[in-house]
Amino acid sequence: MKEKFLLRDLVYIAFLAALTSVLAYFAIPMPGGLPPLTGQSLGVMLAGLLLGAKKGAASQMVYLCLGLLGMPIFANGTAGVGVLAGPTGGFIWGFVAGAFVCGKLTEKNSHATFFSLAVAAALGGVVVVYLPGILQLAAVASVTLTEAVVMMLPFLPGDLIKALLAASLAQKIRPLTKNS
Amino acid sequence: MLKSITIGQFIPGDSLLHRLDARAKFIALLLVIIAVFVVRSFWGYLLLAVFISALLYTAKLPLHYFLRGLRPVYYIMLFTLIIHLFFTKGGAVLLSLGAVTIEANGVYLGIFMVLRIIFLIVSTSLLTLTTSPIALTDALEDLMKPLGKIGVPAHEIAMMMTIALRFIPTLMEEAEKIMKAQMARGADFETGNVFRRAKSLVPLLVPLFVSSFRRADDLAVAMEARCYRGGQGRTRMRQLKITMLDIFAVGISAALIPLMLLLT
Structure with a gap:
């Protein structure tokens, strides 16, 4: 976030942060007792895919700051410094990096195919988000890395579905906003 | 699918905690969180529990507002406890069922970690329940100002x-x-x-x-x-003010950290 953004970019970033917050309230129940699919990381992927690396990461920064200040916009309506420092906080730090990677992989290519969008979403929105998430979970709850990975496995299928959804959404929305 | 929600958990009031400067509260909270992470023994937790309960009492808010924040992390707390119960070994064997044993260190570490999560969540709720979102945003802007030199x-x-x-x-x-x-x-x-x-x-x-x-x-x-041109020369309606009370609050929270390190 070194250079100054244009005013319009500033407003776009703010809106993507707001949209991520709105998406965090969407939940689809998963079969077989798996944890529900929440839209939060969908916001991460879309922020990167729609705004590009820097602006996408900035929007997740703003989202993180809002949650830090106590807006109940993290998963399940949680918020605050405690969540960020807590066991699942690493995933929220990962959102900033995740949006950046999603954006970096696709911003140069304005006619990205569904497949390349989905790969970018899965890499940025799942892999990059899980890395710090699992590290922090292991550190805060003081379990081993393997145990932390096992704790997060139930979330994986839902997140992969979300990557597909994000790709198909981005494919439809990108041509409509490319005038920026 | 969409629950109607109220943005912000802020509950207006006139307690001591409500009147503290948002910046002071923010820094104090960060110090308390560091204290939670460096706790080494149950004596440390006891002291923290007394400290946080005293703050809860000063905030003059119903207790269930604070407990509400714990519900979403219930799954993680339960999992942490279970993993430590079964997989952390050492100390006296408390229970053994065939190949599965529950040992003293596991019980100790499990309870320790769950307490850590509870303290983190409750102390954070203290900040957000007693400070309005606007005051918090202003405070964050003010605290980040020194970072402007490195381009933030x-x-x-x-x-x-x-x-x-x-x-x-x-x-x-x-x-x-x-x-x-x-x-x-x-x-x-x-x-x-x-x-x-x-x-x-x-x-x-x-x-x-x-x-x-x-x-x-x-x-x-x-x-x-409307000629918006950034923060340069912009004036504010609400000015933030630091009082003796704010300095006192930050001082007390800072004192917690060495205390936690001493209590072993």
Whole structure:
């Protein structure tokens, strides 16, 4: 976030942060007792895919700051410094990096195919988000890395579905906003 | 699917904690969190529990507001406890069922970690329940100002946060409206398997995003028309003020950290 953004970019970033917050309230129940699919990381992927690396990461920064200040916009309506420092906080730090990677992989290519969008979403929105998430979970709850990975496995299928959804959404929305 | 929510957990009041400067509260909270992480023994937790209970009492808010924050992390707390019970070994064997044993160290570490999570969540709720979102945004902008020298745009971040805050309820409403409009056209958001339901979000989210971008364009033009030009020389309606009480609060929280390190 070194250079100054244009005013319009500033407003776009703010809106993507707001949209991520709105998406965090969407939940689809998963079969077989798996944890529900929440839209939060969908916001991460879309922020990167729609705004590009820097602006996408900035929007997740703003989202993180809002949650830090106590807006109940993290998963399940949680918020605050405690969540960020807590066991699942690493995933929220990962959102900033995740949006950046999603954006970096696709911003140069304005006619990205569904497949390349989905790969970018899965890499940025799942892999990059899980890395710090699992590290922090292991550190805060003081379990081993393997145990932390096992704790997060139930979330994986839902997140992969979300990557597909994000790709198909981005494919439809990108041509409509490319005038920026 | 969308629950109606109130943004911000702030509950207005006139307690000592409400009157503290938002910046002081923010720094004090960070210090308390560091203290929670360096605790070494149950004596440390006892002291922290006394400290936090005293703060809860000063805040003069019903206790269930604080406990509400714990509900979402219930799954993680339970899992942490179970993993430590069964997989952390050492100390006296308390229970053995065939190959599975529960040993003293596991019980100790499990309870220790769960307490850590509880303290983290409750102390954070103290900040957000007693400070308004606007005061917090102002405080964050002010605290980030020194970072401006290394290129962090403090004012811009605060401005984006204010815009996002302003539009979260609007976009929620918009989402609800689009949902009803699509349901009137026969869309089905409530049934089917996961893939069907994920797919059903497409006709909801595409219009939501497109209309958001349109709204963002309008706002940018409106701000430009009103000569918005960043934080330079901007004045404020509410000025933040540091009092002796604020310094005292930060001092007490800072004192917690060496105390935690001493109590072994």
